[in-house]
Amino acid sequence: MKWCRTLAFLLVLGLISAYADWGRLPAQSAAAQTAFGYSSFSAQAQIEAKFLAVPSAKVAGQDLKTLTAEPHLAATPEDKRTAEFVAEKFRAAGLATEIVPYRVLMNRPVEVKVEAFDPAGKLLMSGPTREHVEGDPGQDDPRVVMPFNGSSASGDVTGEVVYANYGRLEDFNELAARHIDLHGKIVICRYGNNFRGVKVYIAEQRGAAGVLIYSDPQDDGYYKGDPWPMGPWRPATGVQRGSVQYLFKYPGDPETPGVASTLDLPDSARVSPDGNQPHIVSIPISYHDAAPILEALGGPSVPQGWQGALPFRYHVGPGGVTVHLVSKQDYQRRIIWDVIGTVKGTEYPDDWVVAGNHRDAWVYGAVDPSSGTAAMLEAVRGVGVLLHEGWRPKRTMVFCSWDAEEEGLIGSTEWAEQNAAALEKAVLYSNVDVAVSGPDFSASAVPSLKQFVREVTQSVPSPVTGSVFDQWRMHEATGTEHHESDAPVTDAEAVRVGDLGSGSDYTPFLQHLGVPSTDIGSDGPYGVYHSTFDDYAWYTQNADPHFLYLQEMARVFGLEALRMADADVLPYDYLTYAREIAEYISAAQTKAHNDGLDGLDFSAAEAAARRFLEAAEKVHALQAAASGDLAQLNTTLRQTEADLLSPAGLPNRPWYRHTIYAPGEYTGYAAVVIPGVNEAIDARNPTVAAQQLGVLAQALDRATQTLDSAR
Numbered sequence: 001m002k003w004c005r006t007l008a009f010l011l012v013l014g015l016i017s018a019y020a021d022w023g024r025l026p027a028q029s030a031a032a033q034t035a036f037g038y039s040s041f042s043a044q045a046q047i048e049a050k051f052l053a054v055p056s057a058k059v060a061g062q063d064l065k066t067l068t069a070e071p072h073l074a075a076t077p078e079d080k081r082t083a084e085f086v087a088e089k090f091r092a093a094g095l096a097t098e099i100v101p102y103r104v105l106m107n108r109p110v111e112v113k114v115e116a117f118d119p120a121g122k123l124l125m126s127g128p129t130r131e132h133v134e135g136d137p138g139q140d141d142p143r144v145v146m147p148f149n150g151s152s153a154s155g156d157v158t159g160e161v162v163y164a165n166y167g168r169l170e171d172f173n174e175l176a177a178r179h180i181d182l183h184g185k186i187v188i189c190r191y192g193n194n195f196r197g198v199k200v201y202i203a204e205q206r207g208a209a210g211v212l213i214y215s216d217p218q219d220d221g222y223y224k225g226d227p228w229p230m231g232p233w234r235p236a237t238g239v240q241r242g243s244v245q246y247l248f249k250y251p252g253d254p255e256t257p258g259v260a261s262t263l264d265l266p267d268s269a270r271v272s273p274d275g276n277q278p279h280i281v282s283i284p285i286s287y288h289d290a291a292p293i294l295e296a297l298g299g300p301s302v303p304q305g306w307q308g309a310l311p312f313r314y315h316v317g318p319g320g321v322t323v324h325l326v327s328k329q330d331y332q333r334r335i336i337w338d339v340i341g342t343v344k345g346t347e348y349p350d351d352w353v354v355a356g357n358h359r360d361a362w363v364y365g366a367v368d369p370s371s372g373t374a375a376m377l378e379a380v381r382g383v384g385v386l387l388h389e390g391w392r393p394k395r396t397m398v399f400c401s402w403d404a405e406e407e408g409l410i411g412s413t414e415w416a417e418q419n420a421a422a423l424e425k426a427v428l429y430s431n432v433d434v435a436v437s438g439p440d441f442s443a444s445a446v447p448s449l450k451q452f453v454r455e456v457t458q459s460v461p462s463p464v465t466g467s468v469f470d471q472w473r474m475h476e477a478t479g480t481e482h483h484e485s486d487a488p489v490t491d492a493e494a495v496r497v498g499d500l501g502s503g504s505d506y507t508p509f510l511q512h513l514g515v516p517s518t519d520i521g522s523d524g525p526y527g528v529y530h531s532t533f534d535d536y537a538w539y540t541q542n543a544d545p546h547f548l549y550l551q552e553m554a555r556v557f558g559l560e561a562l563r564m565a566d567a568d569v570l571p572y573d574y575l576t577y578a579r580e581i582a583e584y585i586s587a588a589q590t591k592a593h594n595d596g597l598d599g600l601d602f603s604a605a606e607a608a609a610r611r612f613l614e615a616a617e618k619v620h621a622l623q624a625a626a627s628g629d630l631a632q633l634n635t636t637l638r639q640t641e642a643d644l645l646s647p648a649g650l651p652n653r654p655w656y657r658h659t660i661y662a663p664g665e666y667t668g669y670a671a672v673v674i675p676g677v678n679e680a681i682d683a684r685n686p687t688v689a690a691q692q693l694g695v696l697a698q699a700l701d702r703a704t705q706t707l708d709s710a711r
């Protein structure tokens with residue numbers, strides 16, 4: 001999840017009130033005159049204008065309220081009710097709708113306990129403390145699940161404590177360099193900078209007996225600003241729940257990698273869940289509960305950069321404090337429910353445009369994910385209005401409401417695995433998860449769709465002024481997080497679209513099946529992620545009081561799907577793809593050199609990337625001038641992304657087959673580019689690196705051959 005740019009947020013807050021009643025679309029603002037992929041855009045521009053007029057801030061706000069009325073953890077009766085609500089809305093819009101169940105292995109907490117003692121045996125703390133602030137409306141509901149980690153092992157362990165900062169590989173390596181042995185220890189580390197499962201993964205590799213993961217106020221608490229309910233940041237007792245599944249091995253049901261967990265799947269088809277599950281206890285805690293442990297911790301003072309914002313000097317340990325952890329987890333195969341709504345295409349019914357969002361939440365999930373669901377429902381209603389007027393898309397549109405994303409992308413992964421054959425022809429997977437935590441639009445995509453996302457946002461009005469793209473460009477230019485220099489941003493290219501790593505439901509589509517994917521969101525200060533406080537009251541006070549950004553996201557999300565569904569020529573930009581791959585190869589070469597792997601031969605991969613670029617140039621010209629029977633060209637364009645899959649998958653994680661993008665084994669959320677090559681270089685393994693350079697060159701050659709066959 002992305003954190004925010006406070007300055008831009010304040011600026012926009014001041015402007016919003018003037019637009020509080022803004023909901024109707026100025027007629028002229030929908031009208032892009034051209035769009036890549038359309039030989040003539042005027043008819044489509046009219047359809048888009050009709051669509052853009054439908055999503056309503058008011059209706060989206062009502063849907064958000066309904067979706068967040070109860071805690072709706074995956075596989076609970078409340079979750080089932082949200083599935084039925086979404087299905088009803090899909091049907092009302094005219095989508096052929098089904099609720100698709102899967103039976104998947106997931107844990108629920110029975111008992112979670114943390115106690116800390118000083119060397120004399122005196123109790124320093126006993127928790128977890130219940131999440132509580134003055135005046136939050138939902139916190140006392142008995143259905144609020146106690147904070148726990150999805151995929152945590154059960155266990156009862158006692159040990160000395162070692163502080164590992166963010167639990168990054170470099171943090172653990174720093175401890176090793178200081179000869180701090182982690183065998184039998186309890187590692188305490190703070191949230192941030194990587195996926196929480198990675199923290200547990202490395203701790204397990206280093207022999208730790210258990211892990212406490214806490215939210216430091218420096219990262220999303222009072223150091224950033226006022227905590228909830230004064231402001232948007234994390235209060236003392238707020239806990240970030242979350243999955244510690246080793247999703248960089250494979251996501252989804254741990255017992256069925258590559259296979260769908262349908263209700264009739266026999267037990268004999270399931271495998272040991274060991275492949276993506278931790279074997280040690282991990283428990284998420286608040287800084288209220290972490291503070292007494294960290295304050296008592298002895299040993300040397302922390303290295304530079306490890307000090308958090310609690311009001312005392314941090315120490316690395318061990319010494320001064322012993323912790324007792326109890327984690328009793330009930331592992332069962334539980335039923336989850338995806339909701340799938342389809343509109344059949346007229347010209348290319350087998351070419352699916354898939355657009356999805358998860359529905360399950362750790363608790364109320366107003367931002368994560370209900371803002372995404374509310375936006376999707378308004379996008380679907382917009383499509384429904386077009387259908388009602390007789391419009392039909394050229395390609396089949398499939399809207400998906402995923403379940404059990406929080407436990408490890410389970411609903412999306414199982415559905416993608418079940419529909420793998422059909423998805424070989426899917427032309428887009430468009431994801432939205434956290435649709436709105438504030439006003440700052442952001443996007444990630446495969447390079448072939450980066451310009452497509454920019455174009456779509458140029459056609460959607462911002463609640464502030466101008467288009468979503470204009471606002472996006474402005475905060476990119478004025479924000480500090482993405483720009484090292486003060487140079488003004490002048491051209492469209494300069495608006496940054498990120499790379500897809502993992503942490504949301506695009507992963508099975510892109511990285512397992514090779515479906516070109518995008519992920520969008522609108523960000524702001526958001527300190528209640530995965531806590532009970534991510535509720536409707538927090539949302540309306542902090543993120544989007546008038547639901548104007550829900551409306552905006554409904555429009556962007558829906559327009560992406562519409563524009564792709566009706567395109568004459570698939571608007572993939574392989575020029576950008578080829579250029580980025582060439583840069584990845586060159587950066588890997590520099591890294592190999594710096595790491596002393598000078599013998600590695602990059603020339604074949606470089607030559608393959610050059611040929612890919614030449615083929616991309618030719619195809620780009622064809623796309624721009626296309627007419628007549630375009631089916632062959634479109635098939636070719638789609639096949640090119642699939643050519644980038646390696647049949648054997650990545651070393652040690654065959655489920656991940658994309659040769660250009662994967663979640664990093666040691667980052668989890670962040671993408672590792674040309675992962676086979678880069679991770680082998682990181683591991684100082686020239687043999688595997690050379691072999692993976694060969695795999696990459698072959699993939700690029702396949703893609704080049706496909707592009708060259710375009711007519």
Ligand SMILES: [Zn+2]
Nearest residue numbers: 368369433434
């Ligand atoms: Zn989410």
